[in-house]
Amino acid sequence: MAVGWQLRPWRRWLTRAPDPMLREALTFGLGYNATLVTLGATALGMAAGGAGTYLFLRKRALVSDAVSHATLPGICLAFMLMVALGGDGRFLPGLLLGSAVTAGLGLLCVAALVRRTRLTEDAAIGAVLSVFFGFGVVLLTIIQTLPAGRQAGLEGFLLGSTAGMLLPDAVLIAVGGALTLALVAVLHRPFTLVAFDPGYAEATGWRTGGIDLVLMALVMAVTVVGLKVVGLIMVVALLIIPPVAARFWTDRAAHLALIAGAIGGVSGYVGAAVSATAPGLPTGPIIVLVAFGMFALSFLAAPGRGVVAVALRHRRLQGAIHMRQGLLALATGQPIYEALTLRLLTRAGLARADGVATDAGRARAAKALRDERRWDVARSSPSLAGIAATHDGLSEIETVLTPDQIAEIDARIDAPREVT
Amino acid sequence: MAPVTLASDKGRVIGTPDTAGQALSVRGMTVSYGAAPVVFSVDMDVPQGAMMAIVGPNGAGKSTLLKAVLGIVKPLSGQVRVFDRALKEALPRVAYVPQRASVDWDFPTRVIDVVMMGMTRELGLLRRVRPHHRARAMDCLARVGMTDFAARQIGQLSGGQQQRVFLARALAQQADLYLLDEPFAGVDAATEAAIIAVLKELRAEGKTVVAVHHDLSTVPDYFTHAFLINRSRIAQGPVAEAFTPETLDRAYGGRLATAPVAQMADTGA
Numbered sequence: 001m002a003v004g005w006q007l008r009p010w011r012r013w014l015t016r017a018p019d020p021m022l023r024e025a026l027t028f029g030l031g032y033n034a035t036l037v038t039l040g041a042t043a044l045g046m047a048a049g050g051a052g053t054y055l056f057l058r059k060r061a062l063v064s065d066a067v068s069h070a071t072l073p074g075i076c077l078a079f080m081l082m083v084a085l086g087g088d089g090r091f092l093p094g095l096l097l098g099s100a101v102t103a104g105l106g107l108l109c110v111a112a113l114v115r116r117t118r119l120t121e122d123a124a125i126g127a128v129l130s131v132f133f134g135f136g137v138v139l140l141t142i143i144q145t146l147p148a149g150r151q152a153g154l155e156g157f158l159l160g161s162t163a164g165m166l167l168p169d170a171v172l173i174a175v176g177g178a179l180t181l182a183l184v185a186v187l188h189r190p191f192t193l194v195a196f197d198p199g200y201a202e203a204t205g206w207r208t209g210g211i212d213l214v215l216m217a218l219v220m221a222v223t224v225v226g227l228k229v230v231g232l233i234m235v236v237a238l239l240i241i242p243p244v245a246a247r248f249w250t251d252r253a254a255h256l257a258l259i260a261g262a263i264g265g266v267s268g269y270v271g272a273a274v275s276a277t278a279p280g281l282p283t284g285p286i287i288v289l290v291a292f293g294m295f296a297l298s299f300l301a302a303p304g305r306g307v308v309a310v311a312l313r314h315r316r317l318q319g320a321i322h323m324r325q326g327l328l329a330l331a332t333g334q335p336i337y338e339a340l341t342l343r344l345l346t347r348a349g350l351a352r353a354d355g356v357a358t359d360a361g362r363a364r365a366a367k368a369l370r371d372e373r374r375w376d377v378a379r380s381s382p383s384l385a386g387i388a389a390t391h392d393g394l395s396e397i398e399t400v401l402t403p404d405q406i407a408e409i410d411a412r413i414d415a416p417r418e419v420t
Numbered sequence: 421m422a423p424v425t426l427a428s429d430k431g432r433v434i435g436t437p438d439t440a441g442q443a444l445s446v447r448g449m450t451v452s453y454g455a456a457p458v459v460f461s462v463d464m465d466v467p468q469g470a471m472m473a474i475v476g477p478n479g480a481g482k483s484t485l486l487k488a489v490l491g492i493v494k495p496l497s498g499q500v501r502v503f504d505r506a507l508k509e510a511l512p513r514v515a516y517v518p519q520r521a522s523v524d525w526d527f528p529t530r531v532i533d534v535v536m537m538g539m540t541r542e543l544g545l546l547r548r549v550r551p552h553h554r555a556r557a558m559d560c561l562a563r564v565g566m567t568d569f570a571a572r573q574i575g576q577l578s579g580g581q582q583q584r585v586f587l588a589r590a591l592a593q594q595a596d597l598y599l600l601d602e603p604f605a606g607v608d609a610a611t612e613a614a615i616i617a618v619l620k621e622l623r624a625e626g627k628t629v630v631a632v633h634h635d636l637s638t639v640p641d642y643f644t645h646a647f648l649i650n651r652s653r654i655a656q657g658p659v660a661e662a663f664t665p666e667t668l669d670r671a672y673g674g675r676l677a678t679a680p681v682a683q684m685a686d687t688g689a
Contacts, residue, residue: 057528187545189540189545196523196527199518200589201540203491203518203599205541252528253528254533
């Protein structure tokens with residue numbers, strides 16, 4: 001099959017996975033159903049990462065928590081209604097439709113509370129979330145007492161469960177995820193504009209309220225589609241963790257959405273595959289743990305914004321500043337009090353432990369002092385002031401200015417003098 | 421200035437105001453955030469090609485008037501005509517520079533991306549960004565002297581640079597009417613000079629500029645027209661007519677020492 005051929009290089013790499021079951025799951029080897037579930041989870045994860053990015057940029061991440069918790073009464077009511085009508089209460093499209101209705105209602109409640117009262121959005125979210133979820137739990141308890149309710153498996157919607165998922169359900173999730181992802185891609189421009197500057201968006205003819213509504217609808221779609229796979233408690237994590245992790249890697253909104261989509265997709269894929277290896281493994285928590293793993297990696301190791309890179313940069317800057325101050329102190333014959341400065345100078349062989357400059361130290365100190373004078377001249381020169389103003393004052397002057405420029409500066413100051 | 425009659429009464433249009441030749445006409449604009457109106461029944465006319473300063477004390481409704489004109493804030497009542505058309509039709513001809521502090525400058529975007537936002541309406545949802553779009557964005561950056569900063573993350577900019585980027589974004593809209601909300605607030609002297617130079621260029625091209633302005637001493641130098649507001653309109657017209665010690669005194673309720681005001685207004689006369 002064509003798909004199998006495309007996957008071959010992958011398969012070879014993945015066959016090193018220790019557990020044969022996991023290996024099979026990761027390479028779509030557990031059969032048609034499991035494959036579709038995994039694909040569905042991947043599409044869902046990508047859609048969640050993409051939609052979640054704009055929710056995060058709009059600074060409304062927690063709205064998704066209200067939406068997801070507000071799905072529970074809808075699921076229960078839909079189940080009861082379908083049973084009362086003599087149908088199968090577990091019919092997934094029916095359950096999802098019910099969840100969408102109450103999720104939308106919850107969303108409207110949050111919006112109305114913010115608009116009509118003086119409550120802020122976080123307070124409104126807290127109120128709506130707890131009331132809807134509480135009502136849902138009551139309904140769930142009632143369902144447990146019904147004869148049809150005992151094997152309903154509605155608890156699976158809390159933490160997510162792909163075990164025993166039917167083929168049409170998997171298709172529904174995959175298609176829903178893919179559609180949401182496509183809509184996010186189409187709408188990324190207005191989403192970005194409204195998140196950055198809603199007033200300007202309105203003034204250039206975008207209806208901010210409408211754009212926000214569409215974004216919320218997409219978040220709702222992700223939530224509803226993801227209920228079966230991730231569970232309503234965890235779906236908020238799938239919306240928020242990917243963009244937060246992606247933020248460490250980029251300073252561009254468009255890239256943020258792509259990276260977040262990728263992180264979400266990988267989380268969905270690995271999570272669904274792992275949970276398929278054993279019957280009791282809940283899908284949602286595993287997906288979220290994978291996402292968290294990628295967050296932790298980003299937080300620590302991302303170049304630029306990761307904590308390790310930030311700490312290294314800080315130390316390097318601190319070292320450069322101490323070095324420069326130490327050299328200037330040597331050049332002007334001032335004592336050095338800072339232990340770090342002295343340590344750096346002695347380690348570089350520029351000063352002895354008692355703070356007296358070595359020969360090399362005197363030479364470097366003389367140059368540091370001269371460079372400082374050069375920068376002073378550069379800052380007051382009209383042609384160089386621009387460069388001087390953007391310069392950090394720490395890197396060597398030769399790396400910033402051309403030899404001609406330096407010669408021009410030197411012509412205006414005294415020739416270098418030996419510092420004793 | 422001929423007295424302007426209210427064209428609307430409780431949202432019901434009584435008659436179409438005579439707005440021919442005006443870049444912007446506002447009739448009966450009233451805005452309220454809660455109880456008392458912040459802007460009350462304001463009429464405003466900005467002739468084409470004018471450079472108008474909106475002047476008034478803090479809380480006088482200057483920014484709110486601008487936002488209501490653009491539909492960012494929904495007015496309780498009032499009519500807006502832009503180039504003698506309904507705002508909705510004329511919106512592509514209007515560029516807006518919001519207050520710098522109104523956005524989060526830690527937003528993950530680069531300077532050039534912000535300028536490209538000025539073309540979002542034009543590009544719509546699906547049209548691809550072409551080299552000529554990018555070239556126009558770079559042109560706009562060059563006009564405000566920010567070419568070297570195109571690839572910078574916006575969080576690394578100084579206040580003055582942020583303001584220039586916002587102006588470049590408005591330029592990218594290629595509009596005919598420019599509405600600026602305190603473009604000179606908290607910027608360095610170099611930026612102020614750069615911005616006013618661009619605004620004067622725009623005027624030389626026949627565009628119309630309206631700016632909320634705080635520094636009374638520069639009004640006569642920078643602007644051709646003035647609009648004084650303190651909740652209601654105090655005066656409007658050419659600077660020499662509208663920006664006088666008497667109108668300033670009424671706008672600021674005597675809170676300005678009269679002597680310097682007279683001096684400032686005299687320089688404009």
